[in-house]
Amino acid sequence: MPDGNTTARRVRRLTALAYVAPAGLVYAGFALWPAVHTAYLSFLHWDGISAATPAGLSNYRSVFTDPAIGPALWHAIVLIVFFAVIPCAIGLLLTALLQGGVRGMTGFRIVFFLPQVLPMVAVGITWRWLYADDGLVNQALRAVGLGGITRAWLGDYNFALIALGLIGTWAMSGLCMVLFLAGAQKIDISLYEAVALDGGGAVRRFFTVTLPALRGEITIASVITTIAALASFDLAFVTTNGGPVNRTTVPGLLVYRLAFNESDIGRAAALAVVLTIVVIVFVTAIRRLTRERP
Amino acid sequence: MRDKFFRPLAATIAVAALAACADTSGGKPAAPSDVSTTLTSDQVTLTLAYTDDPPTKALIDAFHAQHPNITITGQQTPFSDYVKSIKLSMASPTPPDIAEYNPGAMRSLVPAGLVYDLSPYEKAYGWSSGFPASSLEVLKSDASAKQYGTGGLYAVPGALSVLGVYYNKSLVAKPPTTLDQFEQSLAAVKRAGTTPLSVGGLQVGGFQVWNALTNVLGDEQQYRDWVYGKPGSTIVTDGARTAAQKLADWSAAGYVPASANATADSDAQANFVQGKSAYLITGNWAAGAIAKEMGDKVGFFLLPGASAVASGASVAYSISAKTKHPNEAAAFLDFMRSEQAATIQFDTGFMPVDNTVQPKATGVLADIAGGFKTVVDDNGIVPFPDFASPNMIDRLTAGVQGLLSRKTTPDQFLADLQESWTQYHA
Structure with missing residues (x-):
């Protein structure tokens, strides 16, 4: 016969489940089920209308043999530099500069964070204008005497991917900064005083106190921005659509083309699954790299 | 913030939503x-x-x-x-x-x-x-x-609808009647310091130039068979190759603006309407908007060739x-x-x-x-080339971008188109 203690624990467990259930159902319905279903679709030949036929592994085989996939994955990895590495560095720099309260701090935070609240599509269209032949970027270059290097940046064979990446840098830096500033607020002031007593300056304070204290925030920021780089679709779609000459294709764009232009749902799903695995691999690697060593 | 997590998810859902309508097939056309x-x-x-x-x-x-x-x-x-x-x-x-x-x-x-x-x-x-x-x-x-x-x-x-050439009457006195004359006119406009041709290379405007050139330089029936998917057809023809080479040459000669690959169709049309270029190759669907802005300052002709052939x-x-x-x-x-x-x-x-x-x-x-x-x-209306296979439009757009930036040779361009055709039709 169960004692009172066990019954109470069971009731507590059921109550907890009841609390979790609504969110759990939404998560299962809108995240887990579509994911599982996509994996299922990746084993079918299906045009979206006619009866689907089993495909075995052939969709995956064609994903790995498609010559367009390799460059697209490579572009996504290059984008990690612009979406994750540079924004984190800029975020840390801004944190070091703004930490401890600067006049107009809220203003700075709003300005740097603003790109985050804008939809990527709006960001993309705005930057298409800025990068245009007679856009603001080229006007600025001409104004400082660099008229010789002006070009339609997003249409340039060599610079399009970099130009695209810098839009990501602009959009992501504010996010990193806000995360790091929030993290920096919980650092004990006495640690800084200790460095100052030892004769350390601002650079020393940053590297011995701020940077280690922000480990958690840096992990989060890197994970979010890396996912944004690997799974990017909207930015490439509205600015270059993969051009010129497929120099800015990203896996997300190819998934879209396979599903909607070519009506090849099976291959689109297979590529989506592969992309998910790539994302998981990168996120795991970041978490390992930034883990605190005992 | 939240959409960062949900974006990949949304793509998954979109694909999964398509799944909801499976198994409606009859397997045969309906009469x-x-x-x-x-x-x-x-x-x-x-x-x-x-x-x-x-x-x-x-x-x-x-x-x-x-x-x-x-x-x-x-x-x-x-x-x-x-x-x-x-x-x-x-x-x-x-x-x-x-x-x-x-x-x-x-x-x-x-x-x-x-x-x-x-x-x-x-x-x-x-x-x-x-x-x-x-x-x-x-x-x-x-x-x-x-x-x-x-x-x-x-x-x-x-x-x-039909694909042809719009010209600005303030910049071009008389429409050319042969392809040679057209090229001479492009050169003359360039010498006068104006951009000869607006091209929306970011979207479909780029391959429409190639398309118009292929129509007048290539064999009509061969092209038609290819777009229709007739077994054994190919786009690797002398006409299509000459057309691609011409487009690359025009770009090298500066007849096409260097920014073409970053220019959307609507931007190319806007540039032409504002008098920044002498010619624009697009369809009659743009006629209303262009005529509204330019009035009687604009004219239209079909790209001249041996016979009257145009995509429509x-x-x-x-x-x-x-x-x-x-x-x-x-x-x-x-x-x-x-x-x-x-x-x-x-x-x-x-x-x-x-x-x-x-x-x-x-x-x-x-x-x-x-x-x-x-x-x-003349029964010379031929279909547009992006019709030929489901991903042809991406091949055409990227390929012409390569021709314009001189990173793709005409042969590579045509081989790439033919590859897509063979994948779908073989």
């Missing part, structure tokens, strides 16, 4: 029964899903005026959403009775048996007269919808195999070749289906009508 040209006198309401307006709305209204008991309710969707959703809505239990046809989005509806083969109506109404042969041909396909220009008829044109397409309509009123829907399609419809088609900036009707026009619209009549009389 209507009880075909008749006699219409009901009962009150009937049909729905029509479309994206192009003009001309659709005006055509609906004119048809209703003739048949007061037949009401057609239009449902308009913006183009990019239309091509994504029309397939699913045609596969749903309550599809629209009539739908504007889009070959890319709707080719799988033919083998799925979701749109009617209209051949019985073609015979009953005698559509071979009144519709230009080439305008019906492109809407025919075999049962698997892989080879076009043959087999059943799956849509009927409601307005026609149509706003066409299909009938759902689930409609309860196929005869009435077919009557709407038949209305497209009427004289009354021709007036509407022309007034809304398209070419009339019945080309015996000579609309009164002035300015650039008269130029277009004149050029169009020459091609149609």
Whole structure:
């Protein structure tokens, strides 16, 4: 016969489940089920209308043999530099500069964070204008005497991917900064005083106190921005659509083309699954790299 | 913030949503029964899903005026959403009775048996007269919808379009009459310090230049067979190669702006309208907007060649195999070749289906009508190349970007197109 203690624990467990259930159902319905279903679709030949036929592994085989996939994955990895590495560095720099309260701090935070609240599509269209032949970027270059290097940046064979990446840098830096500033607020002031007593300056304070204290925030920021780089679709779609000459294709764009232009749902799903695995691999690697060593 | 996590998820959901409509296939094209040209006198309401307006709305209204008991309710969707959703809505239990046809989005509806083969109506109404042969041909396909220009008829044109060259009369005194003259004119404009040609290389504008050149430099039947998917066809031809080489040469000579690959079609058109370039190669669908801005300062000609050949397409309509009123829907399609419809088609900036009707026009619209009549009389309307396979449009866009930036050779470009063709048709 169960004692009172066990019954109470069971009731507590059921109550907890009841609390979790609504969110759990939404998560299962809108995240887990579509994911599982996509994996299922990746084993079918299906045009979206006619009866689907089993495909075995052939969709995956064609994903790995498609010559367009390799460059697209490579572009996504290059984008990690612009979406994750540079924004984190800029975020840390801004944190070091703004930490401890600067006049107009809220203003700075709003300005740097603003790109985050804008939809990527709006960001993309705005930057298409800025990068245009007679856009603001080229006007600025001409104004400082660099008229010789002006070009339609997003249409340039060599610079399009970099130009695209810098839009990501602009959009992501504010996010990193806000995360790091929030993290920096919980650092004990006495640690800084200790460095100052030892004769350390601002650079020393940053590297011995701020940077280690922000480990958690840096992990989060890197994970979010890396996912944004690997799974990017909207930015490439509205600015270059993969051009010129497929120099800015990203896996997300190819998934879209396979599903909607070519009506090849099976291959689109297979590529989506592969992309998910790539994302998981990168996120795991970041978490390992930034883990605190005992 | 939250959308960062949900974005990959949203893509997954979109793909999964398509799954919800699986297994509706009949496996065979559908043919209507009880075909008749006699219409009901009962009150009937049909729905029509479309994206192009003009001309659709005006055509609906004119048809209703003739048949007061037949009401057609239009449902308009913006183009990019239309091509994504029309397939699913045609596969749903309550599809629209009539739908504007889009070959890319709707080719799988033919083998799925979701749109009617209209051949019985073609015979009953005698559509071979009144519709230009080439305008019906492109809407025919075999049962698997892989080879076009043959087999059943799956849509009927409601307005026609043609690809040609607009020129700014302030910059070009007299339109060229040969390709050589055209190139000389491009060089002259360049020497005068103006951009000769606006090109929307970011989108379809780039390959339309190649397309127009291929039409006049290549073999018409060879090109047509290739787009239609006739077994054994190839685009690796001398004409197509010369066309690609010319485009690359024009870019090297500075006839095409260096920024072409970052220029959208609407931006290229805006540059031309503002007088920043002398020529623009696009279709008559842009005529209304261009004429409104430029008035009598703009003219139109077909790219000159040995014979009159130009790419063209149509706003066409299909009938759902689930409609309860196929005869009435077919009557709407038949209305497209009427004289009354021709007036509407022309007034809304398209070419009339019945080309015996000579609309009164002035300015650039008269130029277009004149050029169009020459091609149609010569049966020289050929389909657009992106029709040839589902991912051809991406190959064409990227390939022409390579030609313009001189990173792709004409041979690489054509081999890439042919690869896509072979993947789909072999």
